[in-house]
Amino acid sequence: MKLGIGLYRHMLTRENYRFAKQAGCTHIIAHLVDYFPTMSKDGIPATDATNNWGITSGNMEDWSYESLRKLKDEINEEGLELYAIENFDPAHWHDVLLNGPRRDEQIELLKSIIRNVGKAGIPVMGYNFSLAGVWGHTKGEFARGGAVSVGFTPSNANDQTPIPQGEVWNMTYDPQAPEGTMPQISEGELWERYTYFLKELVPVAEETGVRLAAHPDDPPMPQLRGTPRLVYQPHLFQKMLDSVPSHANALDFCMGTVQEMSEGNLYETIDQLTKQNKICYVHFRNVIGKVPEYREVFVDEGDIDMIKALRIYKKNNFDGVFIPDHTPQISCNAPWHAGMAYALGYMKAALSIVNNE
Numbered sequence: 001m002k003l004g005i006g007l008y009r010h011m012l013t014r015e016n017y018r019f020a021k022q023a024g025c026t027h028i029i030a031h032l033v034d035y036f037p038t039m040s041k042d043g044i045p046a047t048d049a050t051n052n053w054g055i056t057s058g059n060m061e062d063w064s065y066e067s068l069r070k071l072k073d074e075i076n077e078e079g080l081e082l083y084a085i086e087n088f089d090p091a092h093w094h095d096v097l098l099n100g101p102r103r104d105e106q107i108e109l110l111k112s113i114i115r116n117v118g119k120a121g122i123p124v125m126g127y128n129f130s131l132a133g134v135w136g137h138t139k140g141e142f143a144r145g146g147a148v149s150v151g152f153t154p155s156n157a158n159d160q161t162p163i164p165q166g167e168v169w170n171m172t173y174d175p176q177a178p179e180g181t182m183p184q185i186s187e188g189e190l191w192e193r194y195t196y197f198l199k200e201l202v203p204v205a206e207e208t209g210v211r212l213a214a215h216p217d218d219p220p221m222p223q224l225r226g227t228p229r230l231v232y233q234p235h236l237f238q239k240m241l242d243s244v245p246s247h248a249n250a251l252d253f254c255m256g257t258v259q260e261m262s263e264g265n266l267y268e269t270i271d272q273l274t275k276q277n278k279i280c281y282v283h284f285r286n287v288i289g290k291v292p293e294y295r296e297v298f299v300d301e302g303d304i305d306m307i308k309a310l311r312i313y314k315k316n317n318f319d320g321v322f323i324p325d326h327t328p329q330i331s332c333n334a335p336w337h338a339g340m341a342y343a344l345g346y347m348k349a350a351l352s353i354v355n356n357e
């Protein structure tokens with residue numbers, strides 16, 4: 001079991017690699033999509049019907065073999081491993097998600113990205129197959145001592161403002177899109193699109209030694225902004241994995257999101273999925289509450305018994321990476337770093353205790 005940290009695109013710097021190393025990390029999960037560039041100061045942004053994660057640049061250079069190899073080499077030079085890239089850019093796969101006219105062209109683009117990831121020696125490609133994306137969080141002093149984090153409320157859950165044309169995955173990929181909103185589809189149609197995506201990409205992932213790691217729906221609502229969601233209850237993970245059975249079809253297992261689900265049991269789900277060796281890496285974060293009302297809190301103050309969870313991972317010989325994902329911002333001059341340092345310190349100690357029991 002390994003300790004890592006996720007770094008957003010604008011945080012992929014040697015200074016942050018050194019921060020990670022000093023905080024005890026051995027692995028990095030890198031985000032290349034240019035969402036919420038103010039993350040280092042303001043944390044995850046609140047999003048609503050008018051504020052999304054921004055306009056995506058669709059910069060292809062970041063996804064070339066040369067760029068990926070350079071990123072990996074820089075991380076290696078700081079004594080760390082680059083374990084995964086997290087999230088495709090909506091500009092590169094909007095018509096895969098929407099079953100639009102450029103779907104086949106974009107499927108080929110995703111295949112080239114996976115080939116580049118594999119050739120660069122990066123083992124995992126994380127993704128979130130979603131129309132509304134990670135949407136609807138509010139920001140507030142939701143954690144201990146009034147630390148700022150994100151939460152979800154019934155008013156967010158009930159906001160069915162339709163998604164405008166040119167937007168998908170909570171980002172704008174076409175600012176010039178015509179008036180109108182995303183056509184409504186059924187949950188079955190979304191599963192058909194997802195299965196097509198998997199059937200096309202899993203063989204390429206197998207060839208190149210890359211595992212595709214699916215993140216569940218965050219927040220785990222069956223519907224959001226009038227769109228269906230894929231994995232909003234724990235039993236749906238198995239449907240995802242059984243769609244195309246393969247070692248390359250795996251998971252980015254977000255403990256916070258699973259705990260937020262209205263059904264199921266987090267610990268049983270961890271046991272079920274680690275027994276199948278289906279988890280590549282874990283978003284090790286805690287929450288209080290469940291949809292439609294929860295708040296994200298410090299790793300040691302939420303509804304999840306994190307030590308109990310770690311014992312299940314160990315029992316089933318999980319050998320992937322744990323990252324804090326996102327954490328409350330500790331009130332000081334470096335709120336993101338302080339929040340991460342706290343979470344990483346807790347995780348380092350917890351892993352040491354559980355590994356030596």
Ligand SMILES: O=C(O)[C@@H](O)[C@@H](O)[C@H](O)[C@H](O)CO
Nearest residue numbers: 086127128134215218325326
């Ligand atoms: O980066 C974060 O902190 C989150 O927004 C992600 O965990 C997000 O849920 C995943 O990247 C979706 O794949």
